[in-house]
Amino acid sequence: MVDWVYDELVLAADLVSGNGWTGVRAASPDAQALSALLRRGQLHEGEDLPANFRSPSSIQRKTYDLSTADEHYEGTPTRGGRLDAPIIAAFREDTAGMQARAAAIRAALEAGETLPAANDEEEPEAREGGILEHLARRRERDRGLRSRKIRAVLAAGGTTACEVCGFDFGVTYGERGEGYVEVHHIRPLHVTGATTTRLEDLALLCANCHRMCHRGRWITPDEVRVLLRPGG
Numbered sequence: 001m002v003d004w005v006y007d008e009l010v011l012a013a014d015l016v017s018g019n020g021w022t023g024v025r026a027a028s029p030d031a032q033a034l035s036a037l038l039r040r041g042q043l044h045e046g047e048d049l050p051a052n053f054r055s056p057s058s059i060q061r062k063t064y065d066l067s068t069a070d071e072h073y074e075g076t077p078t079r080g081g082r083l084d085a086p087i088i089a090a091f092r093e094d095t096a097g098m099q100a101r102a103a104a105i106r107a108a109l110e111a112g113e114t115l116p117a118a119n120d121e122e123e124p125e126a127r128e129g130g131i132l133e134h135l136a137r138r139r140e141r142d143r144g145l146r147s148r149k150i151r152a153v154l155a156a157g158g159t160t161a162c163e164v165c166g167f168d169f170g171v172t173y174g175e176r177g178e179g180y181v182e183v184h185h186i187r188p189l190h191v192t193g194a195t196t197t198r199l200e201d202l203a204l205l206c207a208n209c210h211r212m213c214h215r216g217r218w219i220t221p222d223e224v225r226v227l228l229r230p231g232g
């Protein structure tokens with residue numbers, strides 16, 4: 001059996017939240033549509049998928065697992081996965097936000113995007129945040145966006161030093177580091193629900209602070225700054 005990844009669970013929990021917080025039947029149009037979408041396998045790059053992978057009945061089973069992991073469920077929970085309870089709790093806490101995230105995941109899959117394989121060394125963190133984090137990181141590497149942001153910062157009298165720790169690649173590495181800095185989305189598109197990036201939503205960061213923003217749950221540069229230790 002192929003483990004359900006985060007994005008798949010969000011899509012299944014989305015059906016639960018839209019169905020009075022209960023599971024959906026295999027024969028329902030929602031279960032059929034989600035099965036067809038997930039069976040394309042874009043969230044399981046490079047894996048061997050069994051013939052019954054994410055069949056409509058497996059969608060039914062997972063949505064009932066999720067609904068019985070809900071804190072409002074009064075019976076005995078079915079045996080679901082480790083992420084079932086936190087994901088259904090996230091939908092209870094911020095229903096509209098999580099439904100928007102589900103819509104963005106669905107749109108990415110329908111557009112043919114794939115989640116990098118588990119052994120992709122370029123994006124060790126992408127799998128944790130799912131396909132939306134992968135897309136956001138790809139957008140952050142967009143050279144045009146990066147140079148627009150840097151031009152705007154310089155025009156406003158700023159520098160390309162890291163906004164969190166002040167590290168300046170040019171100062172430390174001389175000519176080789178001159179002008180190098182990474183661009184980070186403070187509020188990624190899957191959180192804001194926006195479709196275009198505003199320059200003020202981008203931060204200039206050194207490679208270390210940038211990695212700390214993305215490690216595990218996505219945190220803001222301000223949150224990383226709080227973690228900085230003097231002399232560390």
Ligand SMILES: [Zn+2]
Pocket residue numbers: 162163164165166167205206207208209210
């Ligand atoms: Zn830094």
Ligand SMILES: [Zn+2]
Pocket residue numbers: 137140183184185210213214
């Ligand atoms: Zn980033």
